[in-house]
Amino acid sequence: MAITGAYDEQVVQRMLEMCHPATPWWRRLWQPGTALLARELLEAGDPAMSASDHARDTLLAQLRERAMRDPGCGPARQRSATGKLLPAKSASIIRPGHSWFVLEQYTDALRARYLTNWASELRKGAAVSGLSAEATSRLLLAHLLDEGCSEKFVHRWLTYHARHDSTRYQLADLLDLLAARLSQPAATIEVLVPLAAEVVLPRPVPAGWLTAIQARRWRAANIPGASPMRQHGALVLTVTAHDIYAAADLARDRVSALVNKFSLGARRELIAGNEMWLKGVPKPEPLNGSIRRVEIRSIERREQLWSHRIPRNLEAALELMAPLKRGPIPAAITGAWAAIEGLLIGPGDQGKHIAAERIALITGCAFVRAEMTSLAWAHQRAASDQLSADIRDAATNKERARLAIHAASSGHLLALPREEDRNGLVRIRSLIQDPYEFVNSVTKCLDMTFAALYRQRNALAHAGGTDAVALHSTLSRTAPLVAAGIDRIADAVLKEGISPLELAARAKLRLDELRGRHAANAVDLLS
Secondary structure, X not given: OOEOOHHHHHHHHHHHHHHOOOOOHHHOOOOOOHHHHHHHHHHHOOHHHOOOHHHHHHHHHHHHHHHHHOHHHOOHHHHHHHHHHOOOOHHHOOOOOHHHHHHHHHHHHHHHHHHHHHHXXXXXXXXXXXXXXXXXXXXXXHHHHHOOOOHHHHHHHHHHHHHHOOOOEOHHHHHHHHXXXXXXXXXXXXXXXXXXXXXXXXOOOOOOEEOHHHXXXXXXXXXXXXXXXXXXXXXEEEEEEOOHHHHHHHHHHHHHHHHHHHHHHOOOOOOEOOEEEEOOOOOOEEOOOOOOOOOOOHHHHOOOOOOOOOOHXXXXXXXXXXXXXXXXXXXXXXXXXXXXXXXXXXXXXOOOOXXXXXXXXXXXXXXXXXXXXXXXXXXXXXXXXXXXXXXXXOOOHHHHHHHHHHHHHOOOOOOOOOHHHHHHHHHHOHHHHOHHHHHHHHHHHHHHHHHHHHHHHHHHHHHOOOOOOOHHHHHHXXXXXXXXXXXXXXXXXXXXXXXXXXXXXXXHHHHHHOOOOOHHHHHHOOO
């Protein structure tokens, strides 16, 4: 990489990894950025959003903790003062009250200065001494995505500057460049979506709808090197975004809404083509885009794909999760939470938010086995020692993960040629010293993320918050995690016949029993 310094290089590498669509759930970005927490707390202070006291209290506690340690919030002295700036109780942050306006002005300043604050602290060395490269990469990437950048843009932008640009950069230099870009107003971009079937347009023709001849002329005028294509007219959308890939995502959401409207309200459906064209961009973008990484492979592993005997509550959860893979954001969020709640709320539970804690616990208890299995296979492919042979011959992935943990705890150096795997080993190193604390900290991070999903579901269900500030970011982070948690539930149901609530109880007790025991026991928390 053309990046100066090992710390800076590791931060950039992890940001690249988390942005890649093939990255598995245990190595992806989970948490929201600090500025988004502040924006969500502001939104929760609007009485129209009907946010609960518990939700507001949680957001305020999370923001206060972040503001004290995040270098993007300014120098250490300024961060310390922020603790006094924020009110003691979230009940006072109600629009249009004084505390609400104080938070609004703090949030606006934070969004404007976040990246430049980080650059300044990095040049002073203050950030490096206080946070790991892993924590830094997560805070920075979360902010970029929360501010409207797409993962694809961040990946391509960093790839160019880190690997192809002749200039050697420090991380602070890259942040200054990104800050300058984000300080500019978002661009207005026209997007042409060709239609795959004819639609009879009313007279006069509504704005944004083109005939086949008009669509051909638009492409000739706005697409470099455009060649003729088969189409039956087109829809022209105008979106505002920081990059073309984010613009494409916005266009996809709009087209999806129109297709649904025609499906429900017209005698003839609206059928769009497979590609769309952004003004000035020679290559088209796929209309469907990438599917969200939602994988529940235990059903196939347990040979239940063709079965009619799957328990109804699990089958219903899978039906509710269907929009999570590619459906509209509101349907994906409400369906995902309904699946979680349907499986993990039972008699005697006093609040629905407890389901977030339970799915976080189950997913957190699956983390060690997932990461260590990846590292075990990576060593097996790269080495020819006895450990490699043992990993190859092991009967289950649980055994392979246990072998890798024993090797790491005894000082055996795993052969990990890929940077991604070496970073994974660094992240999990503290597991050896204190497995309980490690898994517990992972679970707390996941609880924060699943609680955000619950808040967004409530914003949709109770306040019609289809434009809530955290909808898109929350869904992109939680979709793979929801699938991972449900996958572990499905595996337990299909393999052992135990209920989701029994699995959550088992995870709770076994995690508590992990105190003082060898790290290899962390692969047995769920089975």
